[in-house]
Amino acid sequence: MVKEIERxxxxxxxxxxxxxxxxxxxxxxxxxxxxxxxxxxxxxLSKEDEKALRKQLVLKALKALETEVHGQTVFDx
Amino acid sequence: xxxxxxxxxxxxGGIGGEExxxxxxxxxxxxxxxxxxxQGALGNDAKIVATIICGDSYFxxxxxxATEEILQMVKxxxxxxxxxxxxxxxxxxxxxxxTICKAVKEKLNIPVVSGMYPENPGVDMFKKDIYIIETxxxxxxxxxxxxxxxxxxxKLAKGEAIGSPAEEGYIARGVRKNIFREExxxxxxxxxxxxxxxxxxxxxxxxxxxxxxxxxxxAVKDLKNAKIALVTSGxxxxxxxxxxxxxxxxxxxxxxxxxxxxxLTQETYETAHGGYDPVYANQDADRVLPVxxxxxxxxxxVIGKLHRYFYTTVGNGTSVANAKKFASTFAxxxxxxxxxxxxxxxx
Numbered sequence: 001m002v003k004e005i006e007r008x009x010x011x012x013x014x015x016x017x018x019x020x021x022x023x024x025x026x027x028x029x030x031x032x033x034x035x036x037x038x039x040x041x042x043x044x045l046s047k048e049d050e051k052a053l054r055k056q057l058v059l060k061a062l063k064a065l066e067t068e069v070h071g072q073t074v075f076d077x
Numbered sequence: 078x079x080x081x082x083x084x085x086x087x088x089x090g091g092i093g094g095e096e097x098x099x100x101x102x103x104x105x106x107x108x109x110x111x112x113x114x115x116q117g118a119l120g121n122d123a124k125i126v127a128t129i130i131c132g133d134s135y136f137x138x139x140x141x142x143a144t145e146e147i148l149q150m151v152k153x154x155x156x157x158x159x160x161x162x163x164x165x166x167x168x169x170x171x172x173x174x175x176t177i178c179k180a181v182k183e184k185l186n187i188p189v190v191s192g193m194y195p196e197n198p199g200v201d202m203f204k205k206d207i208y209i210i211e212t213x214x215x216x217x218x219x220x221x222x223x224x225x226x227x228x229x230x231x232k233l234a235k236g237e238a239i240g241s242p243a244e245e246g247y248i249a250r251g252v253r254k255n256i257f258r259e260e261x262x263x264x265x266x267x268x269x270x271x272x273x274x275x276x277x278x279x280x281x282x283x284x285x286x287x288x289x290x291x292x293x294x295x296a297v298k299d300l301k302n303a304k305i306a307l308v309t310s311g312x313x314x315x316x317x318x319x320x321x322x323x324x325x326x327x328x329x330x331x332x333x334x335x336x337x338x339x340x341l342t343q344e345t346y347e348t349a350h351g352g353y354d355p356v357y358a359n360q361d362a363d364r365v366l367p368v369x370x371x372x373x374x375x376x377x378x379v380i381g382k383l384h385r386y387f388y389t390t391v392g393n394g395t396s397v398a399n400a401k402k403f404a405s406t407f408a409x410x411x412x413x414x415x416x417x418x419x420x421x422x423x424x
Contacts, residue, residue: 010294024202
């Protein structure tokens with residue numbers, strides 16, 4: 001799906017836990033996530049901390065969308 | 078006697094389904110689950126001395142650590158052959174089988190074989206490194222897969238010559254060998270063409286590699302005024318799954334209006350995905366589809382607007398052809414709606 005969206009001309013960032021799969025599939029902007037059943041959350045945290053964590057990940061994804069890339073790039077910092 | 082160690086996931090190990098996918102590796106003496114039939118296929122010259130079981134999510138979330146732990150377990154048995162799976166079309170299981178096979182082969186110098194459906198992501202990741210027997214997409218193909226895995230495994234363990242992918246049933250690794258043929262190339266090419274014109278089967282001698290890569294689009298220039306859409310393969314749907322998107326092998330996607338929705342709650346949204354433990358997503362679907370924080374960022378002016386609709390499907394054994402079809406269809410809608418960027422989340 002990432003590839004078809006990219007092909008249509010829309011930049012897309014893939015937030016996912018298993019980065020090697022995303023690389024194999026062909027995503028260009030990749031942001032590693034927390035865990036398979038809760039990529040953008042962590043049930044062990046308090047509601048507030050969890051939301052802060054999610055916001056941080058989404059901001060990282062937005063940053064990736066604002067960054068020019070020339071090939072597959074993993075935004076893991 | 079050829080000593081074999083077999084790797085399987087928590088499901089085939091009889092430990093549990095998705096709720097147990099986070100278990101750490103453990104080792105059992107002898108055969109477990111499909112190991113029994115595998116032992117039958119291997120015959121009397123080989124013995125499965127141990128079975129290693131690991132949760133698919135644990136392995137994929139801790140690739141390096143899990144590989145290291147399992148390598149140690151394999152090493153203790155000093156096997157002559159390592160078999161993983163078969164994983165059929167289970168993505169995380171395939172990645173686990175491929176990763177551990179590659180490590181056992183390279184670090185311990187033990188022959189390895191696995192089995193997967195060609196669309197399993199583990200195939201593209203590891204087909205160059207290891208022998209992967211081509212299987213059906215589901216466990217119904219077990220009876221056919223095990224004899225082929227056993228046969229190739231025994232050949233590898235005995236150091237016998239390995240035939241072509243078509244002869245042995247493994248997925249082509251991209252290895253080319255020089256061989257002598259009875260007929261010269263021009264004749265073979267014409268024969269192939271004639272067969273093709275007649276609609277008869279023929280086997281190309283040089284399949285073209287399939288590099289389906291899409292170059293990245295330019296970055297978003299003006300995020301503050303950009304319309305951002307959310308897409309997910311994590312199966313988030315309005316409570317009750319109104320379009321009945323299948324829990325696996327999805328044949329459709331959903332498009333849902335989130336105008337005015339500030340937060341996905343337990344009462345309003347859930348996941349239709351059958352390939353991961355749904356507890357966390359059902360409690361709070363924002364953990365998969367971050368509507369709540371995008372609404373905040375919209376209010377704060379970080380982004381222009383969150384697109385009115387999100388698109389969703391279940392990425393669980395769903396065919397590549399279907400996923401491609403879904404996305405090429407809705408991508409046109411996204412373009413027409415003036416969406417400037419997409420955040421796609423996967424579980």
